[in-house]
Each structure stands twice: as structure tokens, then as C-alpha cells.
Amino acid sequence: MSIQENCRILDHQEVAxxxxxxxxxxxxxxxHAQPGQFVNVRCSTGYDPLLRRAFSIHRTAKEHERFELLYQVVGKGTRSLSQYCVGAELDILGPLGQGFALEKKDIAILVGGGMGVAPLLALAETLKQTTKAIYVLIGAKDKARVLAEKEFNAITDQVLVSTDNGSYGKKGFISDILLNVIENTLDPSYLPLATIYACGPNPMLKAIADIAFQKKIPCQVSMEQCMACGIGTCLGCVVKTRTGYQKVCDDGPVFKSEEIVWQD
Ligand SMILES: Cc1cc2nc3c(=O)[nH]c(=O)nc-3n(C[C@H](O)[C@H](O)[C@H](O)COP(=O)(O)OP(=O)(O)OC[C@H]3O[C@@H](n4cnc5c(N)ncnc54)[C@H](O)[C@@H]3O)c2cc1C
Ligand code: FES
Incomplete structure (x- = not known):
């Protein structure tokens, strides 16, 4: 169940x-939040913007009664949110949507592109309790935009980075790194023991889904769509799946990659 909560800001830092x-x-x-779920935040005290904005839950600390969001300023809502100071209150609705299904597998491969790393930290922290090996693959435009690498390094020593311009890590797409890990790092007999969890831009997710299909590795993708209501009533966020259109906010945002009808 989701609720509306007035949440006091404890910390707010520009990290990139x-x-x-x-x-x-x-x-x-x-x-109550599960890895992969999101919240809807009212980003101003007035009516502009009117609609709440969706953000993945980046990390939770249940024992300290707090959670974290990681976000990029792209427009009016996120610009307004970035002006909020420590001590102010935010009107937040959540937790929302269906998060990642936690597979009891020995190997988890987490792939995040750009802001797509946001939901993967909570996932990695949960999986580390049950999973033998966690690989975290982070893709970013450039070195300055590599997000949460330090936090992932605290969970696993298998963190691999790629940047579009080669300013840090390997030059190229994170999907190429995934293919390399599958073909050259993992013992082929371990592939049936692996699950891929991915979040990022749609072309990246499609590339990851293709690799997962070829290599017969189960894969879950967290989809992003522009959202209006965020609670399943406006039908503004649908994606095409093999069983018809489904709502990203309510049926997702996490889906099995083979369920999605990928558009070019
Ligand atoms: C389930 C879910 C989880 C998300 N998690 C995060 C997160 O953890 N961190 C984060 O920074 N952002 C996240 N987003 C995206 C975030 O909701 C948007 O960036 C935000 O709504 C933009 O609001 P704005 O008013 O600043 O920009 P707007 O002025 O509304 O839009 C600016 C530009 O961003 C595009 N845009 C807006 N929303 C989306 C969207 N959902 N997907 C793709 N493009 C969009 C618009 O088309 C426009 O080009 C998430 C979105 C969804 C659906
Ligand atoms: S945003 Fe309204 S149904 Fe998903």
C-alpha cells in the first residue's frame, strides 16, 4: 500500500x-519500499508544476527511518526540487509500482545507464544478503556523470564502468561491457545461475534485452515513461507488451524483458 507522507529533508547535495x-x-x-519501486514527489509548494514527478527509491535505511533519491535536473519540476533546503518538508506519495522480483540466483548482473543507476543501489544492498556474486555495470556520458560508483564499490568489488567519450572506464556502451562479462568473465556453466537487472534509457534496455535473449539469461528491466497520475488511472504511461498495453506506473516499472515489445 502507498501513502502520502510529509518528509523532512535531512540532506540534499549536488553529487555531479x-x-x-x-x-x-x-x-x-x-x-515498506521494495527495490525498484518509486515515489511521486510534489516538487513545488504551488501549482507549477501541477503534477508530481516520479523518482526511483535509490536507497532505504529502515532502521534510521529515511530513504534517498538520486535525480537529474532536466526541467521545471526537478529544477524546483533542487532549490529545496535541508529542514524543508516534501509531500511524497509512495512506495509505488512493482519493483524487481528478487531471484534466488547465485549471480546478479546489475546494469544502469545514466540515471538508471538510481534504483540499483537499493537492489544491490538487498541482493548482497543472498547472492554469491554481484556485478554492477555503470554507463555514463562522461566521468563527471558516473553515479554512485563509491556506494556500489562498498557492496561488491565487481563494479565496471563505461563512458560514451572514454573519459573514465571503458569507452563505449555499457551493453558491450555486459556482453564481455557474459562471454569472457563468467564461466559458461554459471550462466544458468545468473539474472540481469537493468535500468536506463530505452535503447540501452533493448540492447540488454537482446543480449539476455541470445544468452538465455533471465532479465528484468525497469522502464521509464512520462507519467501524469502515477497511480494507474490516466493510462498515460503505457508500454506495449506481448499481452497488450501495460501501465509502467502500476504494472511496472519493472517488467520481464521478454514481455516488452521493443520499439526501434
Ligand atoms: C518510474 C520512474 C522512475 C524515475 N526515477 C528517476 C530517478 O530516480 N531519478 C531521476 O532523475 N529521474 C527519474 N525519473 C524521471 C523523472 O520522473 C523525470 O526526469 C522528471 O519527471 C522530469 O520532471 P521535470 O519537471 O524536471 O521535467 P519536465 O519539464 O517534465 O521534462 C523535461 C524533459 O524530460 C522528459 N521527461 C520527463 N519525464 C520523463 C520520463 N519519465 N522519462 C523520460 N523522459 C522524461 C520530458 O519529455 C522533457 O523532454 C523516473 C521516471 C519514472 C517514470
Ligand atoms: S501515469 Fe497515469 S496510469 Fe500511469
Whole structure:
């Protein structure tokens, strides 16, 4: 069940150019959120913007009654959100949507492109309790925009980075790194023991889904769509799936990659 909670801001820092980490106090959402779920935030005290904005839950600390968001300033809502100071309250609705299904597999491969790393930290922290090996693959435009690498390094020593311009990590797409890990790092006999979890731009997710299909590895993707209501009533966020259109906010945002009818 989701609720509306007024959450006090405990910390709010710019962690990369135009990228912020926001820590808020919350009794309910912090203790009920599952990895891959999101919240809808009212980003101003007035009516502009009118609609709430969706953000993945980046990390939860149930025992400290707080959770974190990681976001990029792209427009009016996120610009307004970035002006909020520590001590202010935010009107937050959550937790929303269907998160990642936690597979009891030995190997988890987490792939995040750009802001797509946001939901993967909570996932990695949960999986580390049950999974033998966690690979985290982070793709970014450039070195300055590589997000949460330090936090992932604290969970696993298998963090691999690619940047579009080669300013850090390997030059190229993170899907190429995934293919390399599957073909050259993992023992082929371990592939049936692996699950891929991915979040990022749609072309990246499609490339990851193709690789997962070829290599017969189960894959879950967290989809992004522009959202209006965020609670399943407006039908503004649908994606085409093999069983018809489904709502990203309510049926997702996480889907099995083979369910999605990928558009070019
Ligand atoms: C389930 C879900 C989880 C998300 N998690 C995060 C997160 O953890 N961190 C983060 O920074 N962002 C996340 N987003 C995206 C975030 O909701 C949008 O960036 C935000 O709504 C933009 O609001 P704005 O008013 O600043 O920009 P707007 O002025 O509304 O839009 C600016 C530009 O961004 C595009 N845009 C807006 N929303 C989306 C969207 N959902 N997907 C793709 N393009 C969009 C618009 O078309 C426009 O070009 C998530 C979105 C969804 C659906
Ligand atoms: S945003 Fe309204 S149904 Fe998903």
C-alpha cells in the first residue's frame, strides 16, 4: 500500500553536475519500499508544476527511518526540487509500482545507464544478503556523470564502468561491457545461475534485452515513461507488451524483458 507522507529533508547535495542526492525522513515509505519501486514527489509548494514527478527509491535505511533519491535536473519540476533546503518538508506519495522480483540466483548482473543507476543501489544492498556474486555495470556520458560508483564499490568489488567519450572506464556502451562479462568473465556453466537487472534509457534496455535473449539469461528491466497520475488511472504511461498495453506506473516499472515489445 502507498501513502502520502510529509518528509523532512535531512540532506540534499549536488553529487555531479545537475545531479542531486536527496535524503528524507520517512517512517512508512522507508520501511515498506521494495527495490525498484518509486515515489511521486510534489516538487513545488504551488501549482507549477501541477503534477508530481516520479523518482526511483535509490536507497532505504529502515532502521534510521529515511530513504534517498538520486535525480537529474532536466526541467521545471526537478529544477524546483533542487532549490529545496535541508529542514524543508516534501509531500511524497509512495512506495509505488512493482519493483524487481528478487531471484534466488547465485549471480546478479546489475546494469544502469545514466540515471538508471538510481534504483540499483537499493537492489544491490538487498541482493548482497543472498547472492554469491554481484556485478554492477555503470554507463555514463562522461566521468563527471558516473553515479554512485563509491556506494556500489562498498557492496561488491565487481563494479565496471563505461563512458560514451572514454573519459573514465571503458569507452563505449555499457551493453558491450555486459556482453564481455557474459562471454569472457563468467564461466559458461554459471550462466544458468545468473539474472540481469537493468535500468536506463530505452535503447540501452533493448540492447540488454537482446543480449539476455541470445544468452538465455533471465532479465528484468525497469522502464521509464512520462507519467501524469502515477497511480494507474490516466493510462498515460503505457508500454506495449506481448499481452497488450501495460501501465509502467502500476504494472511496472519493472517488467520481464521478454514481455516488452521493443520499439526501434
Ligand atoms: C518510474 C520512474 C522512475 C524515475 N526515477 C528517476 C530517478 O530516480 N531519478 C531521476 O532523475 N529521474 C527519474 N525519473 C524521471 C523523472 O520522473 C523525470 O526526469 C522528471 O519527471 C522530469 O520532471 P521535470 O519537471 O524536471 O521535467 P519536465 O519539464 O517534465 O521534462 C523535461 C524533459 O524530460 C522528459 N521527461 C520527463 N519525464 C520523463 C520520463 N519519465 N522519462 C523520460 N523522459 C522524461 C520530458 O519529455 C522533457 O523532454 C523516473 C521516471 C519514472 C517514470
Ligand atoms: S501515469 Fe497515469 S496510469 Fe500511469
Amino acid at each position: 553536475p545537475q545531479h542531486f542526492k536527496l535524503v528524507v525522513a520517512s517512517k512508512y515509505i522507508s520501511s
